[in-house]
Amino acid sequence: MNIIFMGTPEFSVPVLEALAQHHHVICVYTQPPRPSGRGHKVNPSPVQQTAERLGIPVRTPVSLRKPDAQAEFASLNADVAVVCAYGLILPQPVLEAPKLGCINVHASLLPRWRGAAPIQRAIQAGDAESGVTIMKMDVGLDTGDMLLKGACAITPDTTAQMLHDSLASIGAELIIKALADLPTPQKQPTEGVTYAEKIQKEEALIDWSLPAIQIKRNIMAFNPFPVAYTTLNGERIKIYEADVSKATTSLPAGTLIDDTLSVACGDHTVLRIRKLQREGKRAMTAEEFMLGSSLKQGERFAV
């Protein structure tokens, strides 16, 4: 099949690679290179880098709302467009241009977690499982009819990175299967719809008054991005991993209750920090951190 692929971040790369292996990817759409990283260097998206490595033509329109962009898209005469974390809304004319329409690879078990950040929201919510849904796109936000689903477990120690990687590989597998079998589309259930709001950076600031279990979920959900953090004397400290402790405390939220980085949280619960990072320093385990740190129990993180 002649396929147009539309995607941008790391998550879409395995899907693109699988498609390139099994089909003819005639063109890749991705977000334009933007100044990013230290020094404001302009970097192409992971998908663009992959496409260039595979020798596939790349297009990076800023929008698909303009008629000429849509005409260009239609002129490719694709059999199908596979969309995976592209980052642009596809207008009706684009959705209808390919013979088989546009098929989306979404990182959740729809209709749960429609929207931008399904991976992180699932972890934050304490879901026991996640998955990938392949669906036929329509004008709604992740509301199209479903073709295939694949599930995957979430444990208390699953980080967004881990789930991201698992789902990306499941997605790559499923899209190939979906294109081969072309299953009959099924309507999404009307029950169980939730929306995964885009992650705001402010959410990564730890609120120590929450119960330890919720703080831990947030930490796992925000690892590796944007990474949960707290502040101590004005310095930002990122927290990558933590465990809920069996201990309880009556100390105020945010207080270090021992010298092994156990922190008082809401409802008298305690969170034990496992991996953290100071500004300008690399990430390290709590043990390593304490060896050269003057932090003592009784000190308190900003709430």
Added chain:
RNA sequence: CGCGGGGUAGAGCAGUCCGGUAGCUUGCCAGGCUCAUAACCUGGAGGUCGUGAGGUUCAAAUCCCACCCCCGCAA
């Protein structure tokens, strides 16, 4: 030229402002003590202080210059 922090024993840090024989915690090795323990005691090995047979100096981890690498913010 976006802003900023850092590169000192295997690991984590202090020392750098106010140049003068390199220190702390831990780990490692050896020995001791103990029913036992992330226990304790004693001794020991381990460092071209990111690079440049660079500059200044009687003397540079420390001051100056250039370069390399890591990281936080921002995007």
